[in-house]
Amino acid sequence: MLTAFAVLLVMAALLAFLNERYLRFPTTVGVTLAGALASILLFAGALGLDARQLLRQRASILTHAVISILLSPVLIGLAA
Structure with missing residues (x-):
């Protein structure tokens, strides 16, 4: 990475x-x-990407995405 x-x-x-x-x-x-x-x-x-592996990990991927989307505006708002 x-x-x-x-x-x-x-x-x-x-x-x-x-x-x-x-x-x-x-x-x-x-x-x-x-x-x-x-x-x-x-x-x-x-x-x-391996589509099967992606489907197996969809819960953790979606959880991470939702938390990131919700946290991002909060942090930007606090910084501004």
């Missing part, structure tokens, strides 16, 4: 550098392109 995060961080930094140095796209275009790249990588990672 940490390796994947590091790779995405390096890719984002590299794309930002290339955009700033050579391409000169507006920031919003650069962010959109980086988001498209992240979507492609996410889709490619999802192709390797």
